Amino acid sequence: MKNAVRNIILNAFAQACKNGLLKDSQIPEMEIEVPRHKSHGDFSTNVAMVSASIQKMAPRKIAEAIVASIHDPDGIVEKTEIAGPGFINIVLKKSAWYPILSIIHKEDKAFGSSEMGQGRKVQVEFVSANPTGPLHIGHGRGAAVGDAVGNILAFAGFDVSKEYYINDSGRQIRTLGRSVWLRLCEAAGKNISFPDDCYQGDYICDIARELIGSEGNSLLKKATEPDAEKIALPLESVTEENDSSVDEQQKADALASDDPVALCAKYAADKILQGIKDDLSNFGVTFDRWFSEQSLYDSGMVQDSIKEYKNKGVIYEKDGALWFKTQMYGDEKDRVVVRQNGLTTYFASDIAYHMEKFNRGFDRVIDVWGADHHGYINRINASIEASGRSREQFDVILVQLVNLLRAGEQVAMSTRSGEFVTLKDIVDEVGRDAARFIFLSRSYDSGLDFDLEVAKQQTSENPVYYVQYVHARISGMVARACEQGILSDINALDNTSLFEEFLHLLVEPEEINLIKLLSSFSDVVEKGALTLHPHVLFTYLMSLASEFHAYYNKHKVITDNMELSLARLFLVSSVKKVIRNALGLLGVSAPERM
């Protein structure tokens, strides 16, 4: 609808030029917006004001010229007015809105989608938590955001691929192996002192016990050998002993198959990763690809990319280490890619990974990170720019922290001690829908208070029910209409021509407001895709639900008046479809019954 109005204005502008009412045919960036106040019409444009300097005319004069030249072949404009400093306000006829309802029914699950992305390939990488422990609440927010952003972009016409990057290489995996091995030695009856830098959580002990069970005696036997616990060395020590060099893959030594610590690492990482996959799947999040960091080493991609950047002169040697000239691209200082001891840094594989992403043909790459990683942005930006890609092709979504509360009281969490509330705990306690909806209720630029008690409540304090209730209510109404024979069956609503002749009976302000809101859904999706901010859909859903509840309380849909009932059923059924589509983008279900 907004586009229809835009065309009318653009045509009027051109016509006004042709008639000599305007001097210059140039149209600057202008806006067609839905005004805050209903008294300002259905749409409003600032085109006259922004053209003032080009036309060298007073805004109101320009507005008059445009309004005088408006041609409205479809007869959708009720009236126009010039207001304030030069706004052109446009009021549409009620009849202009009705066709939206048929469009919603015809397009159904595709209503609101667009071709904005023109099929461009976009990758959204999110969660990507290290497989060294279960997902916690922060990962949950990242998962909800990444998944929703991906859904929205896909709906807006991008070719989206969702990806999880598995950090299955390097130091932290070695540490995981050490942690498990030490717990295993402990279980074998040894008295060990568990280092601070190892993973403290109970799940490590569980894995150690499992490992004893599945691997039988061989591991247990090794664990009882004298000094068994002493082989639990950090990655640096292992590689130093083996006189590792830059060209060697750091993982090869650390995960040698005859090393019990390496065996523990492999087992534990697989186990934990499987848990992560299960938790995400329970949370309704699926990925198109799980990408292994180790595979970048195995394929030689890491070394290749280092070589390539060396050739370009952006990687250089200093103090026995290799540095990337990130400072040249706006970072505070240059960053190390390969350390003195020959081990690559995390940055090295990230350079390779991002290079690989673009090599796979993505036009655009979006990373979703926890806000505590923001210091990393400049680095990755530098590597992408140095490879000749445009900065526009890469976005980082920084998701701010989640503050977990229970009935207003902060829940103490410490990853260090291993005492934290996992995503699984939260989903088990409050449910998937409530969790996802709350995660997406606010802009990820802001910190989020997540109160477990509120999320669990089935009251108006909990927004997810407010919206889902609309969907369930309408389902109930449609079912009743079928029982009463007003509709032959649920599918009767798909036959739009049966209803169109009665739509003129929809004259109540609440009805027109609802239709207007429905018609703006595609604008909301577009805004979400443009800004990469899913919470705009949350806000939209809340206003749509609110408008519906108000309507419901004031007017009966099913009445003795058959024709009016049909028209209203067609309206509420449209609301139902849009609610379902919008909730779907956020990964929240739309129940038929509550």
Added chain:
RNA sequence: GCGCCUGUAGCUCAGCUGGAUAGAGCAACGGACUUCUAAUCCGUAGGCCACAGGUUCGAAUCCUGUCAGGCGUACCA
């Protein structure tokens, strides 16, 4: 010190690619169920949009500075 995010109603936050009279939920107060689901609705009250300058026809929105909070600032991941 430097960098990123945030500062809007009592609380939690929308609004920020500049627009006309500042929005919602919760909390508070007063109302509405012989009714298609009261998990709902209607009404009242609540604001120097952190502060100070600037840009312009117009600033919560953009720029600069100040203050406050969170996070970051490794040859860690």
